[in-house]
Amino acid sequence: MRYEEYTIEGRNAVLEAIRAGKTIDKLFILSNSQDGPIRTITDKAKKMDTIISFVSKERLDQLSKTGKHQGVIAFAAAYEYAEVEDILASAHEKNEAPFIILLDSIEDPHNLGAIIRTAHQAGAHGIIIPKRRAVGLTATVARTSAGAINYLPVAKVTNLSVTIEELKKQGLWFVCADMDGEMMYDLDLRGPIGLVIGSEGEGVGRLIKEKCDFIAKIPMYGQVDSLNASVAAGILAYEIVRQRLSN
Numbered sequence: 001m002r003y004e005e006y007t008i009e010g011r012n013a014v015l016e017a018i019r020a021g022k023t024i025d026k027l028f029i030l031s032n033s034q035d036g037p038i039r040t041i042t043d044k045a046k047k048m049d050t051i052i053s054f055v056s057k058e059r060l061d062q063l064s065k066t067g068k069h070q071g072v073i074a075f076a077a078a079y080e081y082a083e084v085e086d087i088l089a090s091a092h093e094k095n096e097a098p099f100i101i102l103l104d105s106i107e108d109p110h111n112l113g114a115i116i117r118t119a120h121q122a123g124a125h126g127i128i129i130p131k132r133r134a135v136g137l138t139a140t141v142a143r144t145s146a147g148a149i150n151y152l153p154v155a156k157v158t159n160l161s162v163t164i165e166e167l168k169k170q171g172l173w174f175v176c177a178d179m180d181g182e183m184m185y186d187l188d189l190r191g192p193i194g195l196v197i198g199s200e201g202e203g204v205g206r207l208i209k210e211k212c213d214f215i216a217k218i219p220m221y222g223q224v225d226s227l228n229a230s231v232a233a234g235i236l237a238y239e240i241v242r243q244r245l246s247n
Contacts, residue, residue, distance in 0.1 A: 006139050008074040009066050011037045015044070023077040024050045025136040030057060030071035041072060049158065051132060077137045082153030084163060087126030088170060090153060094125075097192045098172055099240060102128045102160060104208050105199040106229055109135045113144025114230035115197070120148035122237040124195075127154045128163060160196075164211045167194060174212040176204045177232050181215030189214070189240045197233045200226055 008017050008024075018024060018041065027045050029038060031054045045052055063073050091098040101119050106112050112135050119127055135141065136156065142149045157163045164174055175189060176196035196212060198204035203226075209215065218227065218235050227235070 006076060006078050007063070007065055008076055009064060009069040009072070011041065011070045011072050014072045014074045015041050017074060017076060018044045018048065023081055024048060024074050025077055026050070026075040027052045028055050028060060028063060028073045028075075029053070030060060031055060033071050038071065049131070075136070075138075078139045078142050079137045079149055079154075081137065081156045082126065084126075084128060084155045084157065084167070086153050087128070087155060091125040091192075096123075096125070097190075097244075098170070098194075099124045099192075099244075100126055100128060100167070100172070100194045101233060101237065102164070102174075102194055102196045103134065103198075103229075104130070104160060104196060104204050105133045105202060106197070107133065107135050107199065108229075109138050109140040110144050111200075111228065111230045113141040113146075113149075115233045116141070116145040116152055116154065117148040118230065118234040118237055120145075120152040122234075122241050124152065124237065126152060128160070129154065129156050130160050131156055131158055161207050161211055164194065164196075164208070173214070175214040175216050175236070176209055176212040177218060177236055178203060178209065178215045179217055179220075179226075181217040184216040184218055184236060184239050187214050187216055188243070189216075190243050193240060195233070195236055195240065197229055197236075200229050 008014050027050050060069050060073060087100055088098055101124050137154060172192045172194050174194040174196060196204055216236060
């Protein structure tokens with residue numbers, strides 16, 4: 001995988017990127033633009049399930065790096081996304097029980113990059129992120145991952161809850177991090193497992209938490225009430241590693 005331009009500006013450039021099959025995370029279009037080229041871009045983007053936002057000229061000017069956006073700016077993935085099936089196939093090829101990390105509303109690219117790096121080192125088979133309210137595979141994420149993004153598949157899905165249900169049919173159990181849960185050392189985290197990590201501010205969403213089979217509490221003794229999301233992911237990922245090694 002190689003770097004691509006993360007921002008694509010201008011009507012022709014954006015349209016050609018879409019026609020070429022480039023993964024577009026977000027599309028920003030000038031409000032009230034309804035001419036032919038804009039309609040073509042929006043129609044094709046909708047078919048790709050791209051998130052489209054209609055914004056003011058001032059907002060587009062803020063996002064623009066060239067000053068020549070022509071009312072359209074696309075944010076493309078710095079790296080290609082995998083499919084959930086690719087992650088399961090990776091586990092199968094290694095003859096290992098699947099170990100997948102799912103991220104609920106992680107919006108900080110440095111956190112995502114750090115989690116990708118840790119997940120790769122901990123032997124996870126892939127990461128799943130949602131399409132909305134989450135950072136994508138930006139160049140900052142790639143740099144922060146220190147190269148791990150080249151080796152660990154990352155899938156993007158429309159609905160994490162539905163994905164969890166589908167993976168449960170494949171035999172996976174799910175554990176999420178939350179201070180109201182059981183001490184992580186008291187949980188059996190061996191076998192096919194999905195680890196769910198939420199944002200620092202809100203944690204794992206209620207609907208996602210209800211889908212999880214276990215809720216794990218990380219022991220903390222300080223005065224602040226939470227850990228950085230990437231740190232929490234690392235602690236729980238390596239508890240899973242410890243238990244797998246103890247078999």
